[in-house]
Amino acid sequence: MSLLSIEDLSVAYPTRRGTVQAVEDAWLTVAPGQIHGLVGESGAGKSTVGAAIMGLIDPPGGITGGTIRLRNRAIGGLDRAAMRGLRGSKISMIFQDPLTALNPLLTVGQQIVETMRFHLDLPEDEAARRAKALLTRVGIDDPDTRFDQYPHQFSGGMRQRVVIALALCSDPDVIIADEPTTALDVSIQAQILDLIRELARERQVGVILITHDMGVIAEVTDAVTVMYRGRVVETGPTDRVLRAPEHPYTRALIAAVPRPDVKMRRFPLIAYGGGLPQVDVAELSGGWTAPATEGPLLRVEGLTKRFVQKASLLPSRRQYFTAVDNVSFDIAAGEVFGLVGESGSGKSTVARMIAALYPLDAGRVTFDGQAVGRDAPGPVLNAYRRQIQMIFQDPFSSLNPRMRVDAIVAEPLHHLSDMNGTEIRRRVDALLEGVGLGRAAGRRYPHEFSGGQRQRISIARALATRPRFLICDEPTSALDVSVQAQILNILKDLQENLNLTMLFISHDLPVVRQMCDRVGVLRAGRLVEVAETEALFEAPEHPYTRELLRLMPRFTGPAAS
Amino acid sequence: MIDTRPEDATPGAQDIGAPDAPRETSAEALAGPRGRLGRAWDSDLAWSFRHSPTALISAGLVLLLVLGAVLAPWVAPHDPFDPGTLNLLNGFTPPLEPNAFTGDTFLLGTDDQGRDVFSTILYGMRVSLFVGVSAVALAMLIGIALGLVAGYAGGVLDAVIMRIADVQLTFPAILVAMLIFGLAKGIIPVQFRDQVAIWVLILAIGLSDWVQFARVVRSATMVERGKEYVQAAQLIGRSGGAIMLRHILPNVLSPVLVIATISLALAIIAEATLSFLGVGAPPTQPSLGTLIRIGQGYLFSGEWWILAFPALTLLVLALAVNLLGDWLRDALNPRLR
Numbered sequence: 001m002s003l004l005s006i007e008d009l010s011v012a013y014p015t016r017r018g019t020v021q022a023v024e025d026a027w028l029t030v031a032p033g034q035i036h037g038l039v040g041e042s043g044a045g046k047s048t049v050g051a052a053i054m055g056l057i058d059p060p061g062g063i064t065g066g067t068i069r070l071r072n073r074a075i076g077g078l079d080r081a082a083m084r085g086l087r088g089s090k091i092s093m094i095f096q097d098p099l100t101a102l103n104p105l106l107t108v109g110q111q112i113v114e115t116m117r118f119h120l121d122l123p124e125d126e127a128a129r130r131a132k133a134l135l136t137r138v139g140i141d142d143p144d145t146r147f148d149q150y151p152h153q154f155s156g157g158m159r160q161r162v163v164i165a166l167a168l169c170s171d172p173d174v175i176i177a178d179e180p181t182t183a184l185d186v187s188i189q190a191q192i193l194d195l196i197r198e199l200a201r202e203r204q205v206g207v208i209l210i211t212h213d214m215g216v217i218a219e220v221t222d223a224v225t226v227m228y229r230g231r232v233v234e235t236g237p238t239d240r241v242l243r244a245p246e247h248p249y250t251r252a253l254i255a256a257v258p259r260p261d262v263k264m265r266r267f268p269l270i271a272y273g274g275g276l277p278q279v280d281v282a283e284l285s286g287g288w289t290a291p292a293t294e295g296p297l298l299r300v301e302g303l304t305k306r307f308v309q310k311a312s313l314l315p316s317r318r319q320y321f322t323a324v325d326n327v328s329f330d331i332a333a334g335e336v337f338g339l340v341g342e343s344g345s346g347k348s349t350v351a352r353m354i355a356a357l358y359p360l361d362a363g364r365v366t367f368d369g370q371a372v373g374r375d376a377p378g379p380v381l382n383a384y385r386r387q388i389q390m391i392f393q394d395p396f397s398s399l400n401p402r403m404r405v406d407a408i409v410a411e412p413l414h415h416l417s418d419m420n421g422t423e424i425r426r427r428v429d430a431l432l433e434g435v436g437l438g439r440a441a442g443r444r445y446p447h448e449f450s451g452g453q454r455q456r457i458s459i460a461r462a463l464a465t466r467p468r469f470l471i472c473d474e475p476t477s478a479l480d481v482s483v484q485a486q487i488l489n490i491l492k493d494l495q496e497n498l499n500l501t502m503l504f505i506s507h508d509l510p511v512v513r514q515m516c517d518r519v520g521v522l523r524a525g526r527l528v529e530v531a532e533t534e535a536l537f538e539a540p541e542h543p544y545t546r547e548l549l550r551l552m553p554r555f556t557g558p559a560a561s
Numbered sequence: 562m563i564d565t566r567p568e569d570a571t572p573g574a575q576d577i578g579a580p581d582a583p584r585e586t587s588a589e590a591l592a593g594p595r596g597r598l599g600r601a602w603d604s605d606l607a608w609s610f611r612h613s614p615t616a617l618i619s620a621g622l623v624l625l626l627v628l629g630a631v632l633a634p635w636v637a638p639h640d641p642f643d644p645g646t647l648n649l650l651n652g653f654t655p656p657l658e659p660n661a662f663t664g665d666t667f668l669l670g671t672d673d674q675g676r677d678v679f680s681t682i683l684y685g686m687r688v689s690l691f692v693g694v695s696a697v698a699l700a701m702l703i704g705i706a707l708g709l710v711a712g713y714a715g716g717v718l719d720a721v722i723m724r725i726a727d728v729q730l731t732f733p734a735i736l737v738a739m740l741i742f743g744l745a746k747g748i749i750p751v752q753f754r755d756q757v758a759i760w761v762l763i764l765a766i767g768l769s770d771w772v773q774f775a776r777v778v779r780s781a782t783m784v785e786r787g788k789e790y791v792q793a794a795q796l797i798g799r800s801g802g803a804i805m806l807r808h809i810l811p812n813v814l815s816p817v818l819v820i821a822t823i824s825l826a827l828a829i830i831a832e833a834t835l836s837f838l839g840v841g842a843p844p845t846q847p848s849l850g851t852l853i854r855i856g857q858g859y860l861f862s863g864e865w866w867i868l869a870f871p872a873l874t875l876l877v878l879a880l881a882v883n884l885l886g887d888w889l890r891d892a893l894n895p896r897l898r
Binding site: 016352355356357381382385388389390392393394397398399400401402403411412415416461465 | 608788789790792793794795796797798799808811812
C-alpha cells in the first residue's frame with residue numbers, strides 16, 4: 001500500500017526572463033515505514049518536490065500539473081487553510097539547520113506541547129507527559145530538565161533530535177527530511193540517521209529523505225529516486241540502483257563519489273549532458289615546475305592559537321579559548337599532507353596561521369629553512385607570500401563580486417611580482433586558458449560563473465605567482481560531487497606535473513584518502529595522529545581516528561567499476 | 562550568501578546540474594543583450610525601476626525640479642536678484658491675476674517687493690539642492706571613511722569611533738547644526754558672514770549626518786571582512802588601506818546609496834529648518850526655507866501664495882526624493898522582493 005504518491009508533478013516559477021521549470025513530471029511513492037531517498041545535485045529540483053508536498057511553494061511559483069496523494073486523498077490542489085491543517089499534523093518536516101528550525105524564545109517543552117495541543121487537542125499535562133516520553137525516545141537524557149531549557153542550551157546534534165521529536169509529536173503519516181544531517185559532523189550524522197530509521201520502522205511513518213550525499217542514501221534508505229534538472233531519471237530499491245544503475249546520469253553520479261576503500265589515480269569522469277572542460281597543465285605552468293628541496297619544505301613546531309572568548313580591559317580577566325594547541329608536523333617537498341577533523345577542530349586556523357593571516361601565539365613556522373609567520377621581517381614575508389597560495393572553501397565568497405575575473409587573477413601578480421602590464425595580461429590569459437575557461441572569461445564578473453567554474457578561477461589566481469606551496473582549505477566541500485571530481489582531478493594533475501607541495505584540509509575522509517600522501521588527525525586543536533594515508537585508513541592507531549573511520553559513510557559504488 | 566545546501570528551488574540558481582559546460586550556454590542565453598549600456602538597461606535594478614509607478618513618478622518629479630533649479634537663469638521669467646527688473650508696484654500680486662497698477666500677470670504671484678514667486682522658488686531650489694547635495698557628500702565622505710576603518714580595524718579604534726558616533730546621536734541633528742552655525746558665527750568676521758553662510762550650513766548639516774553612514778558602512782564592512790576574498794587579498798600581503806578601498810568599499814556601497822538618497826531629503830529639510838529659523842541661508846541668497854520664513858509673515862494678511870508655493874515645492878521635492886530612496890532600498894534588498 002502506498003502512503004504518499006506523486007504523479008507527474010510539475011512546478012514552475014515565472015520570472016521576468018520566462019518561466020523556470022523547477023520540476024517536470026516527477027513521480028515517486030512512499031510506503032509506511034519506508035525511507036525513500038531523493039537524491040540529485042544543485043538545481044535538480046529535489047527540495048522543490050519536498051516543498052510542493054508541504055504546500056510551501058513560494059508565490060509566484062506554483063504547481064502547474066500532476067497530483068499528490070496522501071492515503072489516496074489528493075492534496076495537491078488544496079487551499080491554504082486545508083493545507084495548514086494537514087501540514088504539521090499529517091505531514092511534517094525536518095530541516096537542514098536545527099538552529100533556525102526552533103524558536104529561540106520558547107523552551108523546547110513549550111514548542112512541543114504547543115504543537116501537540118494544536119494538532120491533537122490534548123490537555124496540557126497529557127501533552128507534557130507525552131512530550132517528555134518523546135524526548136526520551138529521540139535519545140535526550142534527563143528529559144525533565146531538558147524540557148524547560150531553551151534551544152541554545154542544546155548542541156547541534158541534540159537540537160536536531162529535538163527537531164525530530166517536534167516533527168513526530170503530532171503522529172504524522174509522512175516526514176520530509178530536507179538534508180537533515182548536512183550541517184552536522186560525521187559522528188553525529190550517523191546517530192541522527194540511525195534514529196530516523198528506527199523511528200520510521202517503529203511508528204510506520206513514511207520518510208522522504210532529501211540529500212545530495214550518496215553515502216547517506218546508501219546508509220539508510222530503502223528506495224531511491226534520482227533527479228536531474230527537474231526530472232526523475234531513475235527510481236528503484238536502493239540496493240539495485242546503487243549496484244546496477246540503469247540511467248547514464250546515475251552511473252556518472254555514482255562514479256564521481258570518492259571511494260573510501262581504495263586509492264585511485266584519478267576520479268573517473270563520465271560526461272553527462274555536456275563535454276568536460278579540459279585543463280592544460282603546460283599552458284598553466286608555461287614550462288615551470290617547483291624546484292625540489294632537500295628535507296621538509298614546511299615545518300610547523302608547537303603551533304598554538306588562542307582566541308579571546310570574553311573580552312575585558314584587564315588582561316587577567318580575559319578568557320581564552322585554545323583553538324590550536326601545540327601542533328607540530330613537517331611537509332616534504334612534493335608531498336600532499338592532509339589535515340582532517342570535525343568542525344571546530346582547528347583545521348582552518350592552522351591553515352591561516354601557516355598562511356600568515358593570523359599571528360602565532362606560540363610556536364614557529366619554517367619554510368625552506370627560514371622562519372616565517374606574521375611577525376617575520378617584511379622582505380622575508382613577501383618572499384614567502386610569493387611562494388605560497390591558498391584555495392578557499394566557498395567559491396561564492398572567495399572572489400570579489402565587484403572585480404572582473406582578469407583583475408582578480410592579476411592581483412597577486414600586480415602586488416607581488418615586478419612584471420609589467422603586458423606580461424601580466426599574457427600570463428592571466430594563459431592561466432584562464434589553462435583552467436579551461438578561455439581568456440574571454442577574464443572580461444566577465446564572478447556571478448556569471450557556476451560554483452565549479454569559480455573554483456577554477458580560484459585555482460588560476462592561486463597559480464598566478466607560480467607558488468611552491470598550495471594550501472587547499474576544504475576546496476570542494478561547497479561543490480556537487482561531479483564538479484568535486486573535476487576539481488580534485490585538476491589539483492592532482494597540478495600537484496604531479498608542477499611538483500607542488502600541498503596542505504589539504506578536509507572533513508571528508510574519502511576525499512582525503514584519494515588526495516593525500518600523509519594525513520594528520522586534529523581533535524579539539526590537538527594533533528592526535530599523523531600517519532601515511534594507507535596506514536591510517538587500514539590500521540588507525542588512535543581511538544579517535546578509529547571512531548572517525550568507523551562512522552565514515554561506506555559507499556563503494558557499483559561492484560563493476 | 563553562504564549557503565552550503567545545494568539550493569534547488571531558486572529560479573536561476575547559480576549551479577544547474579553537474580557538468581559545467583552546458584550551463585555556460587544557458588548563462589549566455591539568459592544574460593540577454595551585451596554591451597555596457599544594454600546590460601545596465603537589462604539589469605534587475607533598471608527592470609524594477611521601469612515597473613514601479615512610484616519610482617517613475619518620483620524620479621520624474623525630482624528630474625523636473627532639479628532641471629528647473631539648474632536652468633533657473635534661463636527658464637525663470639524674472640531675475641529676483643536684479644533690482645532693475647523689479648517694480649515695487651507689482652508687490653502682492655495674487656497668482657494669475659493682473660496687477661491693478663501695472664497689469665502684469667504672474668504665474669504664482671509676487672511677494673512684498675514685487676518679486677515673481679515662481680522665479681524666487683527656482684533660484685531658492687538652487688541653494689537648497691546645492692546645500693543638500695554637498696552636505697550629504699560631506700557626511701558620506703566622513704561616514705564611509707570612519708565606518709570602513711572602524712569595521713575593518715575593530716578593537717580600540719572601532720570602540721572610540723563608535724562611541725563618538727553614539728555621543729553625537731544623543732544630540733538632535735538640528736541642535737548640532739545650530740551649534741556649529743553658532744560657533745562659526747562667533748569666529749567669522751561680520752563682512753564675510755553672508756559669503757560663507759552657505760558653506761557653514763553645509764558643514765553644519767554634513768557633520769550632524771555622518772553617523773548613520775558610519776554605522777551602516779561599519780556593519781557591512783564587518784560582514785565583508787570575514788569573507789574569503791578579503792583573506793585572499795591579505796594572503797598576498799596587501800595593506801589594510803588597499804583592501805578597504807579596492808575590495809571592501811565597492812561591496813558596501815549599495816546600502817550607502819540608499820541612505821544617501823533618503824538623507825538628501827532630510828538634508829534639504831534640515832537646511833530649510835535652519836533657514837526658517839534664520840540661522841541658514843542669508844536673504845541675499847534665499848533658499849526655500851528662507852522664502853518660507855519671509856512668506857509666513859503674510860499668511861494671515863491674505864497673501865497666502867508667498868508662503869504656500871515655496872512650502873509646496875519643498876514638500877514635493879523632499880517627498881519625491883524620499884520615495885525614490887524607499888524604492889531603491891526595496892529594489893536593492895532581494896529579500897523584500
